[in-house]
Amino acid sequence: MTTTKSILAVGSIALDSLETVEGNRTEILGGSSTYFGLAVSLFSPVSLVGVVGNDFPQEGWDLFSNKKIDTKNVQVESGKTFQWGGRYSDDYSTRDTLFTDLGVFENFQPSISEEYKKTQFLFLGNIQPDLQLNVANQMDEAKTIVCDTMNLWIDLCPERLWDVIKSVNIFLLNDEEAIQLTQKVNIYDAANQLLDNGPSVVIIKQGKNGALLAYDDVRIHIPVFPVNKLVDPTGAGDSFAGGFIGHLVNHGNNDFIEAVITGSAVASFTVSGFGVDGLLAADMDSIQKRKDIIRASMENFKNV
Template sequence: MNKQKNILAVGSIALDTLMTPRGNRQNILGGSATYFSISAGLLAPVKLVGVVGSDFPEDGWQLFRSRKINTDNILVEDGLTFRWGGKYSDDYSTRDTLFTELGVFEKFSPSILESDRKSPLVFLGNIHPDLQSSVAKLTLNADHIVTDTMNLWIDLFPEKVAEVLKLSTILLINHEEAEQFTGQSEIANAASELLSYGPEIVVIKRGADGAYLAHGDVRRSVPVFPINMLNDPTGAGDSFAGGFMGYLSQSSQPDFLEAVIVGSAMASFCVEGFGVESLLSATPELLEHRVSTIKKTLVETV
């Protein structure tokens, strides 16, 4: 196996309250950087960049340590940790935000140790595009800068999102956001237009319909792993990103279709439990089984 590359991950660390048809949870660990780092940490060394308040629970730190996630770049500020609440509809087709309390995250300015700015892989979670750009400019020597975004930033700051794409080698985006940004409802057309902004690779996440890879002349759809029961889709996209980049960490000449398959397999763990609980029960062996299952499905559908 190739020597694993470090991943530098920037994003939100939150305490979530969730209401779903299959149960509720209060003040559980969440946030884009959290889901990403726990997922990627199964496969690779992760250095996490974020901010928490003085109320951040000790079991959160213990959870990061359990995945050997480096927390040297997490700021602890006086105040409250970012909190978010969401409620899913009975069929999980929609999600309403119950509350958003930014706390110390409102004034978050990423602080990255000089030595960590040389990380070969960088993940920019779906934080404000100005923050994404600032981190990208500090880490331009990275092999890959992988960017995620969200509909809020596309709606408010499309020009700034476009600037981030110029600094990125890989874009991960969901189908609705891709259509919102490009105006293209056809996934292949949306992917081609997104590539024109600068990324070498675009992956469009399609929820239960899998993911779509666009890279050069390659256009491939990847299915999801067939789970037994959906409990909580929160963080699935960030878990996908963690699996995707965890694979990149292990490969000197990555197969990006394989990276998408690993991402899809990792996301399948996330949605089976509440918060990060099912991600924590994942093992490399269980992940490989799901990867193999997806590959078999992929072969059958080609």
Template sequence: MTLMVVGSIAIDSVQTPRGEASEALGGSACYFAYAASYFAPVRVVGVVGDDFPEDFLGILNERDEIDVSGVKQESGKTFRWKGRYHRNMNNRDTLEVQLNVFGEFDPVIPDAYRDSPYVFLANGSPTVQRKVLHQVNKPKLVVADTMDLWIETARDDLTQLLKEVDGLVLNDSEALMLTEEDLIVTAGKKILDMGPSFVIVKKGEHGAMFFGEDVTVTLPAFPTGQVVDPTGAGDSFAGGLMGYLASQDKLDGETLKRAMAYGTIVASLTVEDYSLNQIRVTDRDQIDKRLATFRDMLLLP
């Protein structure tokens, strides 16, 4: 089944303890789409400026499973982000943000995309996310991402969005902020009461937790020792998760668990190089082999 993502397309400059990458392809929609494309066809809705390098669009076009006809080019500069990671790779400082054309992004979903059965609303204003949702014709599954900025500045709109989506993805500190709780388990269950059928709380190097009405699942991160750049790991996780769900076209408990595992594996590959460099040279066989290793690691003696 086809999957649609609406989110940012960016030019990133990243500093990590391993080195740095300047003017590299980034953005939530790019990481998500590339990760998801190993499992299902992906439609991308986003905006870039007239300074966006043609070869960056070529990186997305090189995957036959990625459709970028929903990416609009506007007069102006592309969204830019510059950040620096600490030695532990978990914490980072945002050094510069230039929203540019993304700051005025008011997506209009192409007619050919409106029948997308699986929809991912990547991190963005909940007002814009709701506008997108109202342009899609009866999707089977809608999952949204959010962040602390929207919890602080647009809580009412976010609260309304949660009543209209099937799933929410956010990190642990954001879950605690949203619910004003001190424990992740309590926070996850409280978010369920706000509307979504399931919640996935990302915990960085400590993995992720899934909260559903009748089930809670915890998965550790895949223990790669080659962490070069964590940028995009969360978006890649969501892409692997949603891509697998779209490929299976079912939402039972076992499928959701396996989807979380695939998301974990794709994220572990993304962090092994800057930008999309590592995930671009990955193939489905490599993903499946790493998943098999992951499953063996989780077996109890």
């Protein structure tokens, strides 16, 4: 577990109930750690940090095992697994939360076993900033810390979130969150402010419009893969992060443009099915084909 290619991820493991124009699903596997873990496991071994209740379905454990995802740091507590329900508008432009039942996640205190504290890559999923800091402070030698967040934490505890931002190498958020957090008028100014506050790389996700990658003097827009049918966007951001980090682990810690292309390709599978179904259809060959298409669209844009 102390190899340079090991990845540790902290976040939620949940059961989601979803309503979209394509149909409904009830209590299917979800959560930021779940999507990230399944995505990054395509590239590298990964260990999850999280908590579930004693109602967590066996098929969830079986899936993690089949994908060789390490769950030794996933606590099992008496009570209910975190559940979330959401409804997407017909054009997927908005999402309403129908219910949130934190269950055992409400009192979650991450605990990292000693053998994992030298893990070199750490992903902090979009959980409470205090929990993110808790995990980051337990890690002895993480050379790359990647952090995601969400608008809830910008609303509730922006100061603590800024503390997290100062302690990470790579920070991810979406365009609305970037504007809300920085109070800037556009994502380029938002990226500049974020870079001035700690991270060396900032990625601002723009949904169907791609992502802005910002580091050093580079500001580059990277498009998404054009999926034939959007089914369920849940977990796309975490899947993106999994593909992004998976590429960095395998190909070097500075290949950011190609890493974002990889993240976009992986996320395109997630949105093509309910829950994790679309992501489970991905393999390295199909990911590479989608990366080639994304890269070609970037070249075409340059030549216009």
